[in-house]
Amino acid sequence: MGWLLPWFVEPTSSGIGFSPQDAVLSAPMGPGAFLLYVLAVTMLLLVLSPLAEIAARITKRPLPLIADRVRLVAAVVGFVLTLVVWFLIRVLNEEPLFGPIDSHTVTDSAVWLTLYGYAIAALVYGARRWVVARGNVAFGAAAIPFGVLLPFMFHQAPDFLLWAASSLAIYMLLALGLNVVVGFAGLLDLGYAAFFAIGAYACASFASPTHHIHLSLWLLIFIGAGVASVFGAILGAPTLRLRGDYLAIVTLGFGEIIPDLATNNVFGLTGGPNGLSSIDQPRYGPVNFGTNPQWFYWSVLAISVIVVIFLRNIERSRVGRAWVALREDEIAAAATGINTTTTKLLAFAMGASVAGVAGAFYGSLVTIVSPDDFSFAVSVAVISMIVLGGIGNIVGVILGSSVLTLSIFWILPHMNEWSMTVSAPGKPLEFLPGLATVNFTQYTYMVYGIALILMMLFRPGGLLPSRARRVELEAGIESESLAAVQGRA
Amino acid sequence: MAILELAGVSKRFGGLLAVSNVSFSIDQGEIISMIGPNGAGKTTAFNCVTGLYPVSAGDVRLDGLSINGLPPHRVTKLGIARTFQNIRLFSYMTAVDNVMVGAHWWMKERVWDGALKTPRARREEREVQAWALDLLAQLELANYAGSYARELPYGLQRRLEIARALATQPRLLLLDEPAAGLNAREKNDLMALIARLRSEGLTIFLIEHDMRVVMEISDRIVVLDYGEKIAEGVPTEVRTNRRVIEAYLGSGASQEMHTT
Numbered sequence: 001m002g003w004l005l006p007w008f009v010e011p012t013s014s015g016i017g018f019s020p021q022d023a024v025l026s027a028p029m030g031p032g033a034f035l036l037y038v039l040a041v042t043m044l045l046l047v048l049s050p051l052a053e054i055a056a057r058i059t060k061r062p063l064p065l066i067a068d069r070v071r072l073v074a075a076v077v078g079f080v081l082t083l084v085v086w087f088l089i090r091v092l093n094e095e096p097l098f099g100p101i102d103s104h105t106v107t108d109s110a111v112w113l114t115l116y117g118y119a120i121a122a123l124v125y126g127a128r129r130w131v132v133a134r135g136n137v138a139f140g141a142a143a144i145p146f147g148v149l150l151p152f153m154f155h156q157a158p159d160f161l162l163w164a165a166s167s168l169a170i171y172m173l174l175a176l177g178l179n180v181v182v183g184f185a186g187l188l189d190l191g192y193a194a195f196f197a198i199g200a201y202a203c204a205s206f207a208s209p210t211h212h213i214h215l216s217l218w219l220l221i222f223i224g225a226g227v228a229s230v231f232g233a234i235l236g237a238p239t240l241r242l243r244g245d246y247l248a249i250v251t252l253g254f255g256e257i258i259p260d261l262a263t264n265n266v267f268g269l270t271g272g273p274n275g276l277s278s279i280d281q282p283r284y285g286p287v288n289f290g291t292n293p294q295w296f297y298w299s300v301l302a303i304s305v306i307v308v309i310f311l312r313n314i315e316r317s318r319v320g321r322a323w324v325a326l327r328e329d330e331i332a333a334a335a336t337g338i339n340t341t342t343t344k345l346l347a348f349a350m351g352a353s354v355a356g357v358a359g360a361f362y363g364s365l366v367t368i369v370s371p372d373d374f375s376f377a378v379s380v381a382v383i384s385m386i387v388l389g390g391i392g393n394i395v396g397v398i399l400g401s402s403v404l405t406l407s408i409f410w411i412l413p414h415m416n417e418w419s420m421t422v423s424a425p426g427k428p429l430e431f432l433p434g435l436a437t438v439n440f441t442q443y444t445y446m447v448y449g450i451a452l453i454l455m456m457l458f459r460p461g462g463l464l465p466s467r468a469r470r471v472e473l474e475a476g477i478e479s480e481s482l483a484a485v486q487g488r489a
Numbered sequence: 490m491a492i493l494e495l496a497g498v499s500k501r502f503g504g505l506l507a508v509s510n511v512s513f514s515i516d517q518g519e520i521i522s523m524i525g526p527n528g529a530g531k532t533t534a535f536n537c538v539t540g541l542y543p544v545s546a547g548d549v550r551l552d553g554l555s556i557n558g559l560p561p562h563r564v565t566k567l568g569i570a571r572t573f574q575n576i577r578l579f580s581y582m583t584a585v586d587n588v589m590v591g592a593h594w595w596m597k598e599r600v601w602d603g604a605l606k607t608p609r610a611r612r613e614e615r616e617v618q619a620w621a622l623d624l625l626a627q628l629e630l631a632n633y634a635g636s637y638a639r640e641l642p643y644g645l646q647r648r649l650e651i652a653r654a655l656a657t658q659p660r661l662l663l664l665d666e667p668a669a670g671l672n673a674r675e676k677n678d679l680m681a682l683i684a685r686l687r688s689e690g691l692t693i694f695l696i697e698h699d700m701r702v703v704m705e706i707s708d709r710i711v712v713l714d715y716g717e718k719i720a721e722g723v724p725t726e727v728r729t730n731r732r733v734i735e736a737y738l739g740s741g742a743s744q745e746m747h748t749t
Binding site (some may be wrong): 310313314316317318319320321322324325328329331332333334335336337338339340341344468469471472 | 510537541561562565566571573577578579580581582586589590591593594595596598600602603604605606610614637638639640653656657719
């Protein structure tokens with residue numbers, strides 16, 4: 001059972017989150033562990049039961065589902081039971097509850113996740129109406145505590161876990177920024193990685209031995225945002241008259257030019273193909289973020305939350321309306337008194353400045369920036385994230401970036417170890433010996449492709465479409481079925 | 490006194506002279522219609538006035554000052570608003586948001602006010618929204634405030650476009666075929682609306698094909714054919730003008746009409 005619930009196994013110091021070897025060889029055993037397994041599975045059933053409701057609605061085959069109130073009680077009971085079992089195993093005994101259990105293999109993270117799942121289930125079934133009506137607030141109420149508590153949940157986890165979480169937050173920032181340009185203002189930008197690069201290089205220059213300047217990260221965030229937004233406006237200016245495909249091609253070119261300039265060590269600033277290295281680890285007072293990655297993670301998280309709040313406010317302000325008007329009909333927008341030039345440039349600059357912030361964090365996280373980090377693949381990844389999540393919807397974009405970042409930077413690398421372990425002789429999948437030789441990390445683009453194809457087939461507006469997209473798609477279906485009726489008549 | 494003046498305006502697209510040396514003026518508080526067969530250059534003339542096209546020759550003057558070469562949003566700020574022949578609403582914005590876009594240029598909120606949601610921004614946003622809802626109510630669109638523009642019935646979309654134009658607080662309203670596609674009752678409502686707007690001090694310049702509407706509400710009519718102004722005058726004059734009848738019905742028609 002342990003290898004099915006891998007988060008029950010302690011992450012190794014070298015590994016990314018858990019070691020599949022351990023998952024199979026030393027999964028926790030005994031009644032105490034078994035109880036925790038049962039609680040975890042019950043939690044999963046509770047959390048995933050809305051999926052069954054959705055499936056029932058789509059297939060129009062009603063499923064007998066227990067009432068919300070029963071599920072709420074189950075969630076609360078599960079929460080309390082998990083706490084009790086954990087308390088008995090871990091705190092009182094430091095040893096197995098009813099028999100052999102290796103206290104090192106059942107991790108706190110498993111219990112944290114189970115507790116968190118029960119809390120979410122209680123939120124959903126206890127206040128379903130509120131969750132449905134104020135979906136975004138509910139999402140924040142569920143996601144922010146998880147984000148803040150993550151380092152505690154995985155306190156035995158190696159730094160790698162936080163490293164991965166920080167990367168996720170950086171990609172989330174990128175997706176949020178691109179969403180301003182593509183989602184709000186409707187300007188297709190295929191070279192968004194360029195602004196990420198500009199932010200990262202600008203900050204690396206001011207915080208590394210290369211130019212003998214060492215500024216604080218807090219200053220660098222603003223420098224990154226400022227420099228990137230200036231370049232955003234510079235790129236925006238020549239593309240003002242372009243739309244759709246033509247705009248995409250010019251931005252694509254810009255996205256190729258910037259890494260090339262960096263490779264050629266432009267003005268001696270970028271360090272050529274090797275890039276800029278030994279970027280300062282940010283510190284705050286005595287805390288060095290390099291050795292305390294949870295602080296790094298929390299600061300990226302805090303900035304992401306601030307950016308989300310900013311962008312949400314802007315979306316609902318005068319400028320946000322102007323962007324949408326521009327996206328819907330540029331000529332009508334101009335004739336209604338919107339200065340299309342400044343409004344477009346503002347979208348480019350604002351999108352770019354978010355990428356600049358992400359670049360500042362990226363440089364200090366990996367301590368080296370080189371041209372390869374900002375290839376076209378990055379732009380594609382970020383576009384896929386916002387398309388998958390739901391163009392124009394901030395919560396959707398957060399979800400899309402989380403799903404894709406996790407699958408590409410976390411699950412795929414793990415699949416290699418996992419496949420090797422489970423297909424070894426005597427292991428559950430030994431009848432598939434070829435599995436061990438598959439290099440899953442080569443299938444990154446396949447993941448993008450499959451995700452996008454599945455999405456276009458089943459949820460063309462993205463996982464969480466914006467309201468406008470929803471109406472648009474429904475209208476499309478209506479007119480299609482109307483055409484079908486007329487065709488038959 | 491003339492609010493808008495076209496002085497020898499021409500617009501050339503390559504080899505095609507779409508508008509040729511057209512001159513006329515519109516007085517404050519007037520309702521003036523522009524008619525002419527399809528392709529006569531009426532909409533092109535509108536586009537020249539509102540800054541969507543630069544004029545090839547001549548001058549467009551608002552209150553005696555040239556507005557040639559100004560971008561459309563500057564023209565809007567100077568007090569000219571317009572609607573479009575093929576409705577150009579922001580389809581996936583709600584009706585009230587469409588109207589609030591009209592308020593864009595005179596709202597004081599800056600980018601940072603919006604991002605930080607300052608009390609000032611909130612207050613203005615609330616006030617403008619109430620104002621927009623009020624404007625919608627005046628045009629009997631209040632029930633549709635929260636609907637997406639594209640969900641509105643056709644006739645109401647036309648009216649919403651007028652509401653959006655009015656939200657820019659214009660002095661001169663340009664309507665491009667406002668009665669197109671409306672039924673008889675909607676046309677009557679439209680004429681009442683135009684009369685009311687004029688009584689509130691607005692000057693109205695419209696392109697229209699529906700002769701009943703044109704003849705009933707216009708103070709004066711300008712007739713274009715092949716880009717040239719062929720007639721101008723009060724409805725009764727234009728109705729009997731020989732060149733106008735020829736332009737609409739062919740050169741034999743006017744003789745026949747005069748002989749019978």
